[in-house]
Amino acid sequence: MHRARKAKDMNKDFIKELFNLHKKNVLVTGATGQLGNEICAAFVGAGAYVIGTDKDLDKKGQVESKNCEYLKMDITDKASVIKTFKEIYARLGKIDILVNNAGVSVFEPFAERPEESFDWVMDVNLKGTFFCIQAYAKHLKDAKSKGNIVNIASIYGILSPDYRIYTDCKRKNSEIYGATKAGIIQMTKYFAVHLAEQKTRVNCVSPGGIINPELHQGDDFVKNYSNRCPMGRMADTKDIIGGILYLSSDASEYVTGQNLVIDGGMSCW
Numbered sequence: 444m445h446r447a448r449k450a451k452d453m454n455k456d457f458i459k460e461l462f463n464l465h466k467k468n469v470l471v472t473g474a475t476g477q478l479g480n481e482i483c484a485a486f487v488g489a490g491a492y493v494i495g496t497d498k499d500l501d502k503k504g505q506v507e508s509k510n511c512e513y514l515k516m517d518i519t520d521k522a523s524v525i526k527t528f529k530e531i532y533a534r535l536g537k538i539d540i541l542v543n544n545a546g547v548s549v550f551e552p553f554a555e556r557p558e559e560s561f562d563w564v565m566d567v568n569l570k571g572t573f574f575c576i577q578a579y580a581k582h583l584k585d586a587k588s589k590g591n592i593v594n595i596a597s598i599y600g601i602l603s604p605d606y607r608i609y610t611d612c613k614r615k616n617s618e619i620y621g622a623t624k625a626g627i628i629q630m631t632k633y634f635a636v637h638l639a640e641q642k643t644r645v646n647c648v649s650p651g652g653i654i655n656p657e658l659h660q661g662d663d664f665v666k667n668y669s670n671r672c673p674m675g676r677m678a679d680t681k682d683i684i685g686g687i688l689y690l691s692s693d694a695s696e697y698v699t700g701q702n703l704v705i706d707g708g709m710s711c712w
């Protein structure tokens with residue numbers, strides 16, 4: 444017979460502990476980009492120590508805090524990935540959470556897509572993410588410690604973009620972008636199974652279209668997208684953060700291999 448849970452067991456401290464990320468070491472890839480910057484700021488805000496990595500250490504995208512440092516790491520360069528993980532483990536002893544956020548896309552019509560563009564998206568989104576997981580898993584095994592991986596996929600990993608809404612937007616999403624994001628969702632399941640023995644959870648977050656104030660998608664596109672989205676608007680980077688923090692914390696201790704879609708209901712119809 445189960446023991447009835449008392450209200451006092453669910454007190455504020457218990458709930459706080461569930462979501463506690465204090466003093467966790469978090470490695471974020473693509474850290475100086477639009478979403479990466481918000482992810483780093485959110486983890487710092489939650490009391491974690493953040494190692495932001497990117498191939499371009501654009502100062503503009505950096506969080507200023509003693510609890511956030513930046514390292515150059517090109518995820519397509521296996522040697523660079525191995526070296527960076529090794530250096531962090533030697534200095535900090537552990538990485539509690541890896542957020543595989545770096546990702547790229549190409550936007551010319553598919554009929555004009557050069558082979559190099561196709562390969563580049565494959566290399567960054569799939570192979571680069573794989574290199575990071577491979578390097579992290581090795582250190583977890585060597586250190587006999589548990590880890591946590593959150594991959595960033597996309598709604599275009601589960602559905603095709605509706606081209607009718609791209610009227611004034613030159614950034615038409617590509618087949619290879621969606622294919623690599625579908626690959627990330629599958630790779631998440633693969634590693635959830637294979638790293639469970641190492642007590643490491645692997646999940647992914649699939650954001651819907653995020654409004655970009657700096658690289659504006661076009662007024663018509665924003666209007667069309669918003670009209671098509673049940674919640675009536677595009678996502679803001681802040682909308683994506685709660686899901687990432689949840690999957691990074693003990694609140695999701697029994698959740699692994701899942702794809703959390705954060706898209707204002709866009710994929711519901």
Ligand SMILES: NC(=O)c1ccc[n+]([C@@H]2O[C@H](COP(=O)([O-])OP(=O)(O)OC[C@H]3O[C@@H](n4cnc5c(N)ncnc54)[C@H](O)[C@@H]3O)[C@@H](O)[C@H]2O)c1
Pocket residue numbers: 472473474475476477478479496497498499516517518519544545546547567571595596597598649650651652653654
């Ligand atoms: N913006 C959106 O609407 C949206 C929607 C769904 C999913 N996503 C995903 O969110 C993630 C972040 O996207 P974003 O919108 O912030 O893009 P962004 O272009 O602003 O940031 C991507 C970052 O990745 C870095 N990067 C690129 N290649 C790299 C490499 N080889 N090694 C290391 N870093 C590299 C870039 O320098 C950049 O800082 C991506 O995986 C993207 O696919 C974005």
